[in-house]
Amino acid sequence: MGAPKHAAARYTYGEYLHWPDDVRYELIDGQAWMMAPAPTIEHQDIAGDIYFQLRQALEGAPCRVLIAPVDVRLPRSGEADDDIDTVVQPDVLLVCDSAKIDRRGVRGAPDWVAEVLSPSTAARDQIAKRRIYERAGVREYWLVHPTDRTLTVHWLVDGRYGIPEISELKGSTALAILPEVAIAWDALVARLPPVEP
Template sequence: MPRAALKKVGHWTYADYCTWSEEERWELIAGEAFDMSPAPSTTHQRVVFNLGLILGNFFRGRHCRVLAAPVDVLLPRADEADGKVETVVQPDLLVVCDSTKISERFIRGAPDLVAEVLSPATAKKDEGIKRDHYERAGVAEYWLVHPLDQTVLRYSLEAGHYGRPDVFGEGDTMASTRFPDLVVIWDEVFGAVEE
């Protein structure tokens, strides 16, 4: 049985977060701390790996960067100083095309694309509060990948909001809305899960 994500009681900022042990993985969402431990399942990791290969191959030689967790993504409000940022997430996979957002320590600002591969312990957070923060921050495209039922929800930002998600599953091919030449054959992502 998966354990629910533990929380540190209090209201936290990135400055606080930087003082915590690097042996623990945490996310901050609106100042609330969520524990990212224990490590994800091997099924989760295979799906992340397969999708990461597809993204990496597509963006090779292009100006965008593909990154995988753990990498801190700071989602500040307006000109909020780094130390004051209250939302710091670690998406499973992300694509950033604006090189000014990338530092050696973190990404500051909305990635162009975020993919979260759901696990029982994080699904509620990924489908709710994180989705809302990605929308607010301006993440152009957000994929929620369900490895167990082999479905994908694709949210696309239009006029600053995510509408109803497009749903994909076994046998489906999906073109990205942000990068139309990026086509994902979901059987290639989920195929190794069944092996």
């Protein structure tokens, strides 16, 4: 099968595996979403720095940090991989259960996810992906806003994301699921291009 032909069609991971490698997609409830073209340097600098800081902080720890592109398959129950209809590629993710990681990526909810917002995907990250991360059981979900220089954090409490906390990208922010691990923002933000008015 080639790339998806109709936006209204429903797809599964089994079909997704046969699409061309030169165009990236995510599946959300069976709907194919084309990934944006190559992200901006700002986006990549933020995602890369978060990954780097986590990788250093977690050296020797059981949790594993991964960076996009890596497929995260989010089954609704125990369906076979080929039947899964939600496959996403978070910018940075943390998985503390090694049994969830295989050669194809991750099956099941990561413990922590960070998405760096891009103009073309911001609505999907803030609405559709927040909903599926909540449903799947992602315990902590970060949205980094490069232009606004803000961070929105959602925590899973009793299976739901409550009111998020919004803060500036200043100082450092600890992960709620691993309070001894924090992301330092000041040096990273200083490297970013100035925000255009």
